[in-house]
Amino acid sequence: MTRYGYLGPEGTFTQMALHAWQPAQSREQVAFGSVDAALHALREREIDAAVVPIENSVEGGVSATLDALASGDPLIVTGEILVPITFVIAAREGVTLTDVRAVGSHSHAWAQVRGWAQQKIPDARYVPTLSTASAAADLAGGDTPFDAAVCAPVAAANHGLTVLADDIGDMASAVTRFVVVSRPEWLPRPTGFDKTTVVLYQRSDRAGGLLELLEQLAARGINMTRLESRPTKESMGSYCFSIDLEGHVQDARVGEALMSLHRVCAQVRFLGSYPAANGQAVSVDPLTSDPAFAEAADWLASIRNPGR
Numbered sequence: 001m002t003r004y005g006y007l008g009p010e011g012t013f014t015q016m017a018l019h020a021w022q023p024a025q026s027r028e029q030v031a032f033g034s035v036d037a038a039l040h041a042l043r044e045r046e047i048d049a050a051v052v053p054i055e056n057s058v059e060g061g062v063s064a065t066l067d068a069l070a071s072g073d074p075l076i077v078t079g080e081i082l083v084p085i086t087f088v089i090a091a092r093e094g095v096t097l098t099d100v101r102a103v104g105s106h107s108h109a110w111a112q113v114r115g116w117a118q119q120k121i122p123d124a125r126y127v128p129t130l131s132t133a134s135a136a137a138d139l140a141g142g143d144t145p146f147d148a149a150v151c152a153p154v155a156a157a158n159h160g161l162t163v164l165a166d167d168i169g170d171m172a173s174a175v176t177r178f179v180v181v182s183r184p185e186w187l188p189r190p191t192g193f194d195k196t197t198v199v200l201y202q203r204s205d206r207a208g209g210l211l212e213l214l215e216q217l218a219a220r221g222i223n224m225t226r227l228e229s230r231p232t233k234e235s236m237g238s239y240c241f242s243i244d245l246e247g248h249v250q251d252a253r254v255g256e257a258l259m260s261l262h263r264v265c266a267q268v269r270f271l272g273s274y275p276a277a278n279g280q281a282v283s284v285d286p287l288t289s290d291p292a293f294a295e296a297a298d299w300l301a302s303i304r305n306p307g308r
C-alpha cells in the first residue's frame with residue numbers, strides 16, 4: 001500500500017486532492033504541517049509520495065512548493081490533480097460576522113476571498129496559518145490570535161464551527177492544481193496528454209537570455225502552460241525560471257529541447273513528466289512529431305556514413 005504524505009491536518013484542500021487521486025483502499029495517508037515537512041519526509045523515505053498544492057487559478061504559483069522542489073535532493077512530479085475550491089468563513093459558536101476582528105487561513109485561501117473580506121469585514125486583520133484546516137482546528141482548540149477561519153466546509157464541520165458565510169471565494173471558477181511528488185526512481189509512461197516541469201538556471205543575465213531559452217521550445221513546437229521566475233536566493237536580482245511544458249521527456253521534441261537547454265543553461269533541473277489532469281491530447285505539429293525527428297536522425301546518419 002502506497003504511503004502518501006499531504007499538507008494536513010484533516011480537512012485541507014490538499015487532502016481532498018489526495019482522495020480524488022487514490023481510493024482509500026489503496027493508500028495510507030500521513031498528514032504533515034507544511035509542504036517542506038512533507039517533502040523532507042519523502043526525501044528521507046518515510047513516505048512513498050507526497051501531495052502538495054503547486055498553483056491556483058487566482059493567486060498563481062505556491063512559492064513554498066516551487067522552491068522546495070527546486071532545491072535539495074531531487075524529487076519529481078508523477079501526477080497532477082485539479083480541485084475546484086469553495087471557501088467558508090467559520091467561527092466558534094456565538095460569534096457573528098460583525099464580531100470578527102481577525103481571520104486565520106492559508107495565504108492562498110486569503111488571496112482568493114480578499115474581495116469578499118474587503119466588502120463584508122473590511123476592518124478584519126489577516127493572520128497567516130500553515131493550512132486552512134489548521135486555522136479551523138486551532139480555532140476550535142481555543143486561544144488563537146484570530147476569531148474566524150477561512151477553510152473548506154468539511155474543515156468547519158469536522159471541528160464543530162459555525163459557518164458565518166459560505167461560498168465566499170471571489171472567483172466562482174477557482175481551481176487549485178496539486179501535484180503528486182515522488183523520488184526519482186521511476187517515470188510515468190507517456191500518454192499523449194503529458195506535461196513536463198523543469199527549472200532553468202541561466203549562465204548569465206544578459207539581453208535576450210530568456211528569449212534564447214524559450215526559442216529552444218518554440219523551435220520544436222513545444223507549448224508552455226506555466227512560466228514563473230523565482231529568485232535563486234543567491235543574490236538580489238538572480239532568478240531561475242520554473243516552466244511547465246506540454247509533452248513527455250520521452251517525446252523526441254521534448255528530449256531534444258531539454259538537451260539544447262542543458263547545453264545553453266548553467267543548470268536544468270528536471271522535475272518530472274506526468275499525465276495532465278485535464279486529459280487533453282497535446283497537439284503536435286507533424287514537423288515536430290517523433291517520426292519526423294526519427295526520419296531526420298536517419299537522414300543525418302546517412303550523410304555521415306556515405307558508404308553504407
Ligand SMILES: O=C(O)C(=O)Cc1ccccc1
Pocket residue numbers: 007011012013014015053056085106108109130131132133176
Ligand atoms: O490549506 C489548505 O487547505 C491547502 O490545502 C492549501 C490550499 C489553500 C488554499 C487553496 C488551495 C490549497
